[in-house]
Amino acid sequence: MVRHPAGLAAEGRQGQVQALTPEQVRALLSAPGRAAVAAAQQLDLSPSGRLRSAEAVRRAYGPELGPLALEQALLRERARAKHPRGDELWWTGPALEQASSYVVARHRARRFDGPVLDLCCSVGGDLLALPAGSTGVDLDEARLLLARANAEVLGVDVSLVRADVTALPLPPGSDVFVDPARRAGGRRVFDPRAYSPPLDVVLAWRGRVRSLGAKVAPGVDHDALPDDVEVELVSLHGDVKEAVLWTGASRRGHARSATLLPAGDVLLDDPVPAVQVRPPGTWLMEPDGAVVRAHLVAQAAHQVGGWLLDETIAYVSADARVPTPYGRWFEVLEVMPFGLKPLRERLRAHDAGPLVVKKRGTAVEPDVLRKQLKLTGSREVTIVLTRVAGRQVAMVVRPDRPDVDRPDVDRP
Ligand SMILES: C[S@@+](CC[C@H](N)C(=O)[O-])C[C@H]1O[C@@H](n2cnc3c(N)ncnc32)[C@H](O)[C@@H]1O
Structure with a gap:
């Protein structure tokens, strides 16, 4: 992998940031790696100071660890917008971009009353907000190592499994949450059949589990969804974040709902009289x-x-x-x-x-x-x-x- 010589791969290029290999993650999580990240967090991370800071970490921690540590420090700074303790957690650039905001993850977790199988857990954006004893599954070894480290930071009891979720036998009666990858080759995919795992595969699980929540793009085509699915649209501070499809025990009995966070106001699809169409009033x-x-x-x-x-x-x-x-x-x-x-x-x-x-x-x-x-x-x-x-x-x-x-x- 080619890394920017100054270790600034994460700098301001959303969608272009680098993933980490398991070896790089192990280096970061080692005692010298942790010390390097802590030191990098103390440096000037402003755009004007970054180059000097990159040189300083490189001199102190070498050409491999130094840039990795600086990049982690920059990610942690950005992560505070998603998680109140984002600056203590472990990230990769793509994992941070894909991670659910803490407020949204907490909101969703309230639909479950016991341990959940998070079938695309990444570094734990959702998993670590789910009830204690939940299990995270992902294919990406580096992300699972980071999820483990994040669970330790937050003191959360979770299990982690490396597996392809499309080949996983789902325990009958389980409660499942899934946030499929909606990017391929660094680009956003819009067709739910191109998600990983594909949405039709995810929806086919609903007959086998007690409850299923699946995070999808806010523009999901309602007409293409099965009748037994509730679509919850979630916004945070007026910015639409996602749609979540709920089936089974986690469904509330409505076909459509809108949740406005952080206040948590919920609007449901209760029948209302036909709305008039007229010119504007005051x-x-x-x-x-x-x-x-x-x-x-x-x-x-x-x-x-x-x-x-x-x-x-x-x-x-x-x-x-x-x-x-x-x-x-x-x-x-x-x-x-x-x-x-x-x-x-x-x-x-x-x-x-x-x-x-x-x-x-x-x-x-x-x-x-x-x-x-x-x-x-x-x-x-x-x-x-x-x-x-x-x-x-x-x-x-x-x-x-x-x-x-x-x-x-x-x-x-
Ligand atoms: C959008 S991310 C999940 C983000 C997570 N919910 C969070 O908030 O941090 C999707 C994850 O799905 C994983 N993934 C994609 N296809 C998979 C598969 N077939 N089996 C297991 N994991 C898969 C990717 O490695 C990636 O970490």
Whole structure:
């Protein structure tokens, strides 16, 4: 394996980071390796200091261990965003990218009341949040060594097995969780049949176990799933993380649900009266991505006494701002048919400069639009581009909580 000479393979290139061999993991977990990582964590890991730190660890710990230790220190720094103790745990670049966030893993683990078979455990992102006595299985020896070390750091009682899960006899009555690999050759795969293990293989287990939870991409095609599967969409701080398919004892009896973490608000697919389709009122609600992906916009609209602007678009409008965890409110200041000239005029009247563009159901490219509008005003203004009863409209809106920074906002 070719490693960057300064040991900076993990630096800022998501998806390009290197895996580790079992020998490299053993070197890291040895007493000198642990000392090297601890020392590297004390160095300046900022982009400007990194090169000097790389030279320092190389001088102190040699050309093999030094770069490995620095890379581990950099991974640990990034890992704090996923796990409260991420800076004490052991990672590889790809394993960190694939690891579940701790808050999400903890949430999922609550569906199980006893030991679970985690059939793609990697370094333990899920396994170590599951009930004590759980067993992790993975094919990757290096990741299993790291999972063992992570279990020791957290003081968690787990067993680890190296096996191909597609060839594993599943104990009848077991509770199973699986998070298949959704990358091949460093690239994300979108077809569930290309997951490892493939989703159809995973779903075939459900007749043999007591309960099954399977993490899949949030864009999973609901119509392609068997009827006895609950699809739970999970978002964290408004960012959609994943869908989880639940069957057997871990299913709650609903076909679709949306869970909004960290608060843990849950919206279910309870039947609601048909939602009206009407032009915008005083308020516009942008539902949380998990609500949209779980096809629960009608339920969210019903909860706030709102209506849709277009029956195919996930914006909800209402005359009053009913507090809700399921979406974010915007006050509607103006509504106009979409056109460059009238929009420019109105935005100039608002003294618009930086433009936040939110859009659904339109092909308009925000960056192209910003260039065409040539706004030079002093205020940041938010517009919503969408369809109302099939017609393109632009709305000037005011975020109800401008302090909340949402990842789905398309900012200049
Ligand atoms: C997405 S990762 C799991 C991440 C883990 N849930 C976490 O949060 O840290 C998928 C894992 O599946 C393992 N894997 C893929 N195919 C496998 C198979 N057929 N048998 C065993 N493990 C497999 C990979 O080695 C990888 O570690």
